Amino acid sequence: xxxxxxxxxxxxxxxxxxxxxxxxxxxxxxxxxxxxxxxxxxxxxxxxxxxxxxxxxxxxxxxxxxxxxxxxxxxxxxxxxxxxxxxxxxxxxxxxxxxxxxxxxxxxxxxxxxxxxxxxxxxxxxxxxxxxxxxxxxxxxxxxxxxxxxxxxxxxxxxxxxxxxxxxxxxxxxxxxxxxxxxxxxxxxxxxxxxxxxxxxxxxxxxxxxxxxxxxxxxxxxxxxxxxxxxxxxxxxxxxxxxxxxxxxxxxxxxxxxxxxxxxxxxxxxxxxxxxxxxxxxxxxxxxxxxxxxxxxxxxxxxx
Numbered sequence: 062x063x064x065x066x067x068x069x070x071x072x073x074x075x076x077x078x079x080x081x082x083x084x085x086x087x088x089x090x091x092x093x094x095x096x097x098x099x100x101x102x103x104x105x106x107x108x109x110x111x112x113x114x115x116x117x118x119x120x121x122x123x124x125x126x127x128x129x130x131x132x133x134x135x136x137x138x139x140x141x142x143x144x145x146x147x148x149x150x151x152x153x154x155x156x157x158x159x160x161x162x163x164x165x166x167x168x169x170x171x172x173x174x175x176x177x178x179x180x181x182x183x184x185x186x187x188x189x190x191x192x193x194x195x196x197x198x199x200x201x202x203x204x205x206x207x208x209x210x211x212x213x214x215x216x217x218x219x220x221x222x223x224x225x226x227x228x229x230x231x232x233x234x235x236x237x238x239x240x241x242x243x244x245x246x247x248x249x250x251x252x253x254x255x256x257x258x259x260x261x262x263x264x265x266x267x268x269x270x271x272x273x274x275x276x277x278x279x280x281x282x283x284x285x286x287x288x289x290x291x292x293x294x295x296x297x298x299x300x301x302x303x304x305x306x307x308x309x310x311x312x313x314x315x316x317x318x319x320x321x322x323x324x325x326x327x328x329x330x331x332x333x334x335x336x337x338x339x340x341x342x343x344x345x346x347x348x349x350x351x352x353x354x355x356x357x358x359x360x361x362x363x364x365x
Contacts, residue, residue: 087134088195088228091127095221098123099260102267103281103290116264120214127217127224128203131196151335156193159185160200167205174258174305175312178205182223183250183313184321186230188328194227218264225260226253239322247317254310258302266297 098119116123135156138149163181171177182201186194199220206212206219233249236242267281279297281290 082192083137084134084192087130087137088192088224091130091195091199092221092225092228094123094126094130095217095224099218099221099263105283116214116218116268120217124217124220127199127220131199134192134196152189152193155331155335156196156200159197160204163197163201164204164208167209167211172308172312174254174307174309176309177312177316178202179223179226179250179253179257179309179313180316180320180324182227183230183246183253183317184324184328186227187233187235187246188325188332189231191228191231194229194231195224196227198223198225198227215261215264218261222257222260226257229253239325243318243321243325246321247314250313250317251310254308254313255306258306258309259298262294262298262302266294269297 098116135153138153159181163178166177166181169177178201182194182198185197189197202216202220202223206216230246230249233245236245269280278293279300281293285293
């Protein structure tokens with residue numbers, strides 16, 4: 062790698078080409094299992110029998126699957142990913158520190174849906190990539206739930222929502238302008254403020270009032286068409302979640318704009334410190350005529 066390319070790499074203008082590793086496939090599998098867990102109630106003819114306790118039977122299994130896949134993905138990092146060219150031990154240690162710090166932010170009093178816990182999830186995903194971001198989000202919600210006593214059938218779905226937030230943050234383009242990148246991350250955080258609430262509602266919405274009267278128009282019932290399901294969910298979301306998600310979106314954007322710049326610099330510094338790039342020998346420059354270091358002149362070589 063040339064010196065100019067190395068400088069661009071450190072400034073974030075270029076990045077090593079990512080090659081799907083075992084960790085990528087594990088995160089993809091966790092996402093597929095999670096998406097199926099969100100959506101399968103809509104495929105059932107009726108969910109009345111489980112309406113009193115949504116996901117009481119499958120939530121522990123989903124929790125175990127997501128946690129196990131995250132831990133296996135972390136263990137897979139120790140095998141050494143030549144594409145990432147990053148020290149696995151240091152990266153895993155940093156993940157543990159960031160998760161611990163972010164989990165304690167759950168103890169900070171929040172206003173309606175606004176919480177500082179999402180700031181580090183977004184920023185670490187944007188700096189370290191989608192796999193790291195997914196693990197950051199899922200494990201942060203896991204640890205913070207034990208700190209705050211928020212363990213319940215909703216926990217694996219919260220882990221998935223936060224994991225997908227960090228995952229998609231790793232897909233964002235890295236702008237060469239720090240201000241433009243900060244604005245993009247703030248808009249991303251605001252968008253996920255709404256999206257997080259919209260996704261999390263789905264874990265319990267099919268069980269809320271199955272078979273409710275048509276006049277209510279807020280709840281899912283078996284036999285609805287796809288369009289009717291969307292219309293009812295939109296009405297349900299606007300009625301129950303929009304205000305909370307509005308505060309979450311505003312809080313995410315405000316925190317990114319206020320604290321994002323220094324936090325990104327710290328995370329980028331650790332990203333560079335824990336990574337390495339192999340040097341390649343530069344091609345020799347062509348011989349030119351002119352004075353040398355000894356004051357002599359050299360003539361260009363000619364071939365007969």
